[in-house]
Amino acid sequence: MEGTMGITCQRCHTENTSDSQFCKKCATPFPSSGDISDSLTKTLEKPTEELTRGTTFAGRYEIIEELGKGGMGQVYRVLDKKVDEEMALKLLKPEIATDMKTIQRFRNELKYARKIAHKNVCRMYDFNEEQETPYITMEYVAGEDLKSFIKRSGKLTEEKAIVIAKDVCQGLAEAHRLGVVHRDLKPQNIMIDKDGNARIMDFGIARSLEAKGITEKGAIIGTPDYMSPEQVEGKETDGRSDIYSLGVILYEMVAGRVPFEGDTSLSVALKHKTEKPADPRKLNARVSEGLSGLILKCLEKAGDRRYQKVEELLSALEKIEKGTVETGPIKPQIPGFLTVEGEPAEPEKPVFVGRENELEKLEGFLKKALAGNGQVVFVKGEAGSGKTALIQEYARRAQKTHSDLIVVSGKCNAHTGIGDPYLPFIEILSLLTGDVEVKWSAGIISRGHAISLWNLIPDSVEALLNNGQDLIKTFIPGEALVSRSESFASGLPDWLSGIQKLVEQKAALPVDPMLQQSNLFEQYAKVLEALAQKHPLLLILDDLQWTDAGSASLLFHLGRRIKGSRILILGVYRPAEVALGREEKRHPLESVVNELKRDFGELEIVLGEADDRQFVEAFLDSEPNKLSKEFRETFFRQTKGHPLFTVELLRGMEEQGLLVKDKENRWVEGPQLNWNALPVRVDAVIEERISRLTGKLREVLTLASVEGEEFTAEVVARLQETEVRELIRLLSHELDKRHHLVSAKGIKRLEKQRLSLYLFQHILFQRYLYNGLDEVERSHLHEEVGNILETLYGDQADEISVQLANHFQEAGVTEKAIEYLQKAGTKAVQLSANEEAIAHFNKCIELLKSLPDTPERQQQELMLQISLPAPLIATRGYGAPEVGRALNRSRELCQKIGETPQLFTALILLVLFYALKAEYRTAIELGEQTNRIADKKDDSFLRSVSYSVLGWPLANVGEFEKSLEYMNYVIKRYDPEKFFPWTFIMGQDVGQIAYSWKSWLLWFLGYPDQALKSSLEAISLARKLGHPHTLAFGLTIGCEFYWFLRDYKTVRKYTEELIPLSSDRGFIFWWAHGIFYQGERKTQEGQVDEGIKQMNQALETMLATGTETCMTRLRARLAEACLKVERPEEGLSAIDKTFEVMCRHDERYFEAELHRLKGELLLMQGKTESEVEACYQKAVEVSRSQKAKSLELRAAMSLSRLWQKQGKKDEALKLLQEIYGWFTEGFNTGDLKEAKALLDDRSGGN
Incomplete structure (x- = not known):
């Protein structure tokens, strides 16, 4: 752009200066100036000569009327007086006329354009000049241009759009046959004549100007709404550019608008180059899948992925029109690299002889799997024992025998595998989703094998969409998967549009730190199970002695899950390496093998010495020979049947002439053979x-x-x-x-x-x-x-x-080793490979100690310490001591360095940590520090984040009003998009936290109806956000809230959703809450012992995660369950423990209810009325001090009943009337209905 014109960011719509490379707001990169021609926004304003009605131009053309103005000039309807025929006359703009080179090129191209004689093309007649004014004469077509037609008619029917598009195709086909490309195809250049036929106008004009026009080199003349990506970039264009433009026109006809819109020409052009068009069916539900797919194929960015000729497009339109378009399975588009003639050179196969017993065993295992009895089998043997050769040979044979079998393999890496999470499983999933080029180009898999994997793309993508969405961006790069999927399919089948949308969503968000490893494992298993329903799978995992802990755990999970599927997993490893362990700990594979043996029984094939002689004999006989019995015996003694030693020793003997070929081309002992000179160990033969x-x-x-x-x-x-x-x-x-x-x-x-x-x-x-x-x-x-x-x-x-971290660590380049270990740790977190992430981060911290203690080193350690809590929480629990140490160290470093952006984040996480540990006063103190930071910056956004976490510990110590004030502040300023990044730091959405706690606080303070409204908003928001951990949190808080209301039906409904959600996602803390509520329901339904046992077990599970928050409320509910089933001693025991917890943590928000429940249990136990009354009075006193009206109502009802029993009827009535009279809402809730019934009963009695 020139002057003050700028660039509008297409992501956030911020205006930027014309020389910007990135958006100043969202950092979206802009194409370089070389990519997008400035000509799209440069216009020369020089008036064109205007002609009036009745005048004569060039001595022969009488002006009838002006038809319009365009980018080339003005157009008139005229009468050619020489031939007495109406035609159209176009006066070219003066700036075009002054460029003689352009005029000459235009003359030459006009010669070709004049040859086009077709019913769907407006004929061009002549090009001349009159007093240095160039002009064109052409056929006059009476009718209406397509742009006006669309504007007047609105969205066209599919049938009408196809008829028009077919006319245009027929005209273009004739033009392209004659070597003429339009290059400025748009609705304004298409006339609908009086008979309803479409006629293309202005052939050849845009093309001539493209070489050198009114703007600089690379300038583009045309309308950006209809330009192909290659036109936008100023590249050479051909007929496929016209096909793209026709695709835009088709889109506009059926959708009512063009696919890309923007505030400026440049912004529209950028979209043609960088954005994908929306499916036209989203704008017009009546568009068929066939036409939608056709349009989107025309609009492919790459020309070689569009229709290659107009005739192909015309044929496709006719099929849709006749209803013969294919609606069944999409015919796959084979990628270019698989269409090249000839196979890549196949690497030499490992020498394979013998092992028939092992092959037979493997076939037996596969047959069981094919029958639906999936399992894991291990092939073990030391280095050089022939494991790889056996597996490769079996895979080849299995594919030939079982034509529908899908075989894929993944390999662990001796140098990176231990710290590179899920390496073999990532490779397997990549192959199952069509990433075959590397393996095929190396000759590792055949063309047939590569094509069978490529053809699996639709099934694999559907399996991912239905069962494994979180595997995108963790196990498999989304953009590459979309690219392969788009290459596979013509049109836009549902699975393709689904994966495009999912990847787009994933790209816009960071990986969720609350994504649990168990959830990823379950999704991986479900994807394999879904695929195995259509195609049996043979998965090979090689070199498992180098496996990382995550891969070992995933293997164990799959072993348990695939029992009913057509899946066989072959794991290959060296037992000696596994027996050595790893870093003085048990090797992660060892326990997996042992556990799977318990499930499957004998599942190992051991390549040892039993068949070694058979192998040697078979190998010696793999080529014609006349080797003596003595040779064979000595050879076996020398090699002891070790496959690698056997192969290498024999190869060496042949190459050195110790074995020679006789006249019949058979190997025999040579005269120079000397056994004493030959190596006797495998390392010696290698040397x-x-x-x-x-x-x-x-x-x-x-x-x-x-x-x-x-x-x-x-x-x-x-x-x-x-x-x-x-x-x-x-x-x-x-x-x-x-x-x-x-x-x-x-x-x-x-x-x-x-x-x-x-x-x-x-x-x-x-x-x-x-x-x-x-x-x-x-x-x-x-x-x-x-x-x-x-x-x-x-x-x-x-x-x-x-x-890279390994190389730099070995080199002693500590700074770079730390840099890449940190990146490896971050990558591991994204994969939920938490143990690997912890190891990487801790290794970084250790390496940092060897560097000088500088501010830079402290800043680097801060970033590492603040990265540790997420994987630590996932593996050790919310309240694990290591989490606290990492966060406290983060705070220390922040204080050393001075105020940094990380200080606020570290403090927020510390507030959450101490609140979960039920150390509320510490949490409040830290929260007040975050408030001060927000106040100092006068930043309402940071203040909202701070208030959202600080409100929780405040509520837990009984400061309900202050906590509610904080929640209201957050809700007033809540913007889901703005606050969403904090979801991935805190684990829950800020707004959902505020609405959830607000529902509790309003109930405590005596506003049940408002509380219900807030609870409904909280759940609605949680569902809308689509963040599983936020939903689990919301359902848990919702269960508690409806328990306050005594709406046990809704509690049950939420519980039934909470348990499977938390179980599938690995949210142990929330899952334990669901199990607690389920146990509570069992006590109410008469399963008392089982219910109370389940509630206690759930509490133990919560505590095992390191959290101690909310124990007073949950233990109070346990005591209440005991009260309902008349077990006062058990209930009082629970109450005593709860008081102890309450005092230790200062967790006061349920204190009033604890005193009331203790009184009820004492009363049931038969204790003195004075003891019971003291409990009720204390409950009233505490609830009043906290302004907890709902708890005061409960306490007042209990005390009123006691006084009524004691004959203090007036006091009882007055107490109840005062608190009931305070309420202004919620009269349909359980507590207020009960209070009303008591009042009615006692009023009637008086």
């Missing part, structure tokens, strides 16, 4: 194999070993200062095909890079080479590898944060 490499090849592998078992060719090339192409040649030809030491894993595509991934044929090769480096070499090389990977990945470096 011997490596020693045969040239110095250059050995250096390549040594450098590669630093990155790990899997490595990147581009990294090694930079380390060795070699051309990447040359290095790939060495890896693929020399080290793979000739020496069999590595294999290609595939290509990884980043935004600006393509990385070539390779894998050592066996980790023992990598370890041998790496162990040959001394400590100094390792340190330098790890730093170099880390720096190179950082550069290659650029903005995507966070994807390999664990790997």
Whole structure:
């Protein structure tokens, strides 16, 4: 833009200066100036000559009327007096006329445009000049332009829109056949003639101006509402640009408006380039799915994803018109990389012989799974024992035998897997959702296998939508999934629009810290179960000895869940590594294997020595030979049947000429064979194999070993200062095909890079080479590898944060190690891999201690300490001591550093922590600090956040009025969108907290009807927000509120929703509340012992989470349950414990009720009336001091009954009349109805 014109942000609609790169409010990036032509907003204002009616132009054209003005000039209806025929005449703007180059190009293109003779195209006649004024003559079409027609008619019927679009397609098809592209197609350029036919106007004009027009280079002439993305960018255009514009016109015809609207031309153009159009069915429900899909295909951003020719579009329109459009399963669009002729070079398969027993066992397990008896099976054996070869061979055979079987695998990583959460399961889910390019390009899976996984996309997406929405953005990147889904489907099936909407929602929000690991596990299991209903699954988990704790836990969960599904999980691991444990603790896989054995019985296939001789014999006979019995015996003694040793030793003997081929091409012992000169251990044969490499090849592998078992060719090339192409040649030809030491894993595509991934044929090769480096070499090389990977990945470096942290830690570059460990911890939190997150954060804190104590270090530790509570709460409980230590350390650091933005957050979390621990006075003190921060900044937003958490401990100590004042302040300023980010810090929505507590407070203070209204608003808001933890909190508070009202039917209804919600999501604290209420109901229904037992167990579960809040209320309800079933001794015991808790924590909000209930229990027990009366009097006294009118009413009723019994009828009546007379609402609630009945009874008696 020029001058004072700016850029309107399409996300928040904030005005920004024309040179802005990001929105100043929401930080949305704007396209660079090179992406969007300024020409969209630049206009030259030079008047065009106007002609009056009756005058003659150029000596032959009599002006009849002006038809209109356009971007090119003015148009008139004229009579050509030479031929006595009406036609249209357009005078071109002077600024066009002054550019001779443009005029000449226009003349040339007009020659082609004049050739178009078609009933749906307005004929162009001539181009001339009159006194330096260029003009065009063309056919005059009587009728109405389509823009006016739409404006007059409103949304067109689908039938009418198709008829018009078909006419336009037929005209375009003829033009494109003649090499003419319109490039300015819009409703204003389409006439509807008197017979109802659509006629296209102004062919060729826009195209000629695109080369060089009235604006700068790259300028675009046309209407932004109808421009294709390539036009917006100033790129070359072809017929597919016209198809896009026609898609916009079709959209406008049926929806009543264009797909993209904005305040400026630039804002509209930006949307064509960056935003997805809404489904037209949302604007017009009468639009069919077929036409909607057709329109959206026309509007694809990439030209190669639209209809490629107008004839294709015309055919699709005709099918919809005839009702023959396909409505069944969508025909998949095979991705480009799978349509290339030929298969990628397949890596050499591991040598496989023998093992028929093991293969037979595996087939038996699979048959059980196919019959619906899913299970987990483990294949275990030490390094080189042939585990991978066995599994790969079985997978190949199983796919051939069972054509509908879906086989996918995931692998743990020796160098990053322990701290990289769910690595094998993420890989499996990626493959199940069509992410196959890397595996296919490396030859790891065949084209047929890749296509079968690609075709699984609709089923996988539907399974995610229905069962695993939280797996998006945690286990699988949403944007990539949407991209694959869009590539798969033509049109817009429901599953595609659903995933687009879900990913868009997820992208706008941070990952919810209250998302529990158990909930993710359950969703993963449900997704697999849903898929297995349509396709049996074989899931392979390799190298489980390197598994992270989260993956081990997920494996255990799946093992329990898949028993009734067509799923077989094969886990592969080395038992020696597992037996060693990890960091002086039990290996996480060990307990999983043991527990699953209890469920499934014998589920292991052990590759040991039993079949070793059979393997050696089979391997020796895998090629024609005439090897003697003595050779075979000695060979077996030398190798002891170890598969890797066997393979490598025989290969070495062949390469060195110790075995030779005879005339019949059979292997025989050579004359130089000397057994004493051969290696006798597997490490020796590896050493011997490596020693045969040239110095250059050995250096390549040594450098590669630093990155790990899997490595990147581009990294090694930079380390060795070699051309990447040359290095790939060495890896693929020399080290793979000739020496069999590595294999290609595939290509990884980043935004600006393509990385070539390779894998050592066996980790023992990598370890041998790496162990040959001394400590100094390792340190330098790890730093170099880390720096190179950082550069290659650029903005995507966070994807390999664990790997980078490992390299920099090994290199002693502590600052960078901390940086990437912190990122790894954050990523783990997002995955609910909480143990890994805690380990990463704590490791960072330990590493920080080695750095100087500077403000920068303190700030870094603060960020780590404040990140720890979320994963700690998830694994240890709300009130765990570690949570308090992290938060208190955060507060200490804030005080050291000075006031920081993190101080407010740390204090808020501390208020919540101490409130949950029932240390209310500490919570209030901390809350008053947050109030002061908000006051100092005079920030109502921060004050609202502060009040929302401080109101809770205030209410718990009995300060109801002050707490209500705070809640009202929050509600008055509540904006769901503005406060929503705090939901992910506090675990609940600020507004929902305020409405929920307000319902309680109003009830306590004696306003039941207003309280009910607030409670209903709280639940409604919780449902509307769609945040599960907020809803669980709201339902819990709602259960308590309706218990206050004695509306037990609603309590039951909420309980029945709360329990499964909290169970599925892993909200143990709220689940325990639901179980408590369920137990309470059982006591009321006569299941007394079971109910009271369940209530006690629920209280124990709550306390086990580290929380002690609200125990007075819950224990009071336990005592009340005992009262109702006439168990006074048990009830009094509960009351005594509750008083102890109340005094210890100063939890006073239910104190009046405790005194009243104690009096009722004493009365039932037969204690003296003076003891009972003292309890009731104390209840009245406390409730009055707190202004808790509802509790005062209850206490007054109990005392009134006692006085009535004692003959103090007047006192009893007066006491009850005074408190009942105070109320102005709520007369239909249980307590007030009971009070009214007592008053009526006693008034009648007097």
